[in-house]
Amino acid sequence: MNDDYSVAPLWKLSNDGSFNAKATWNHVRESSPSLYLYSIIWNNIVPRKCSFLTWRLLKGWIPVDSILRTKGMQIVYKCQYCSAYETLYHVFVDCEVAWNTWAYFARLFEVNISKHMSIRNC
Numbered sequence: 001m002n003d004d005y006s007v008a009p010l011w012k013l014s015n016d017g018s019f020n021a022k023a024t025w026n027h028v029r030e031s032s033p034s035l036y037l038y039s040i041i042w043n044n045i046v047p048r049k050c051s052f053l054t055w056r057l058l059k060g061w062i063p064v065d066s067i068l069r070t071k072g073m074q075i076v077y078k079c080q081y082c083s084a085y086e087t088l089y090h091v092f093v094d095c096e097v098a099w100n101t102w103a104y105f106a107r108l109f110e111v112n113i114s115k116h117m118s119i120r121n122c
């Protein structure tokens with residue numbers, strides 16, 4: 001019997017034939033064109049928790065009262081700060097606390113902001 005032959009599985013998705021999770025993921029995933037907005041959100045400068053919060057905000061996946069109510073949760077839906085109807089827009093833009101925070105950083109970075117601006121248009 002000749003021992004020169006060795007049998008080993010060959011993973012065709014990698015260059016060296018070894019299993020590679022990244023190559024597999026890239027093969028099976030549905031890729032879509034990357035948006036400029038996502039390159040701003042997902043980069044090495046922005047902390048991951050901020051990237052996730054922004055991404056969830058854009059997807060509407062923040063559990064504010066107005067969204068929880070659409071899922072059938074019966075809750076009193078009001079802002080914990082000002083008692084206004086709690087929506088994503090209210091929590092992140094319209095509430096006095098949110099707006100004062102945005103205004104503070106806008107002044108700090110010398111940026112003009114308006115409540116009617118949208119990062120979705122990037």
Ligand SMILES: [Zn+2]
Pocket residue numbers: 079080081082083084090094095096097
């Ligand atoms: Zn409020």
